[in-house]
Amino acid sequence: MKRKPVPFLLFKTVDVISPMRVSEEYEMPGLDITRHDESL
Incomplete structure (x- = not known):
């Protein structure tokens, strides 16, 4: 058995249900924004 x-x-x-990775199109802008303490 x-x-x-x-x-x-x-x-x-x-x-x-909740992917652990974001898609590549959001990945680079997201990393850039968090690096410079900015928001959308």
Whole structure:
């Protein structure tokens, strides 16, 4: 009997609901803004 990969499935579910990374189009402006203490 194989064990089901519960931790992996849980991680993937959480990752789909709230992604841990932002998309690349927001990544560079976001890093630039936080570096200079600015806001949108």
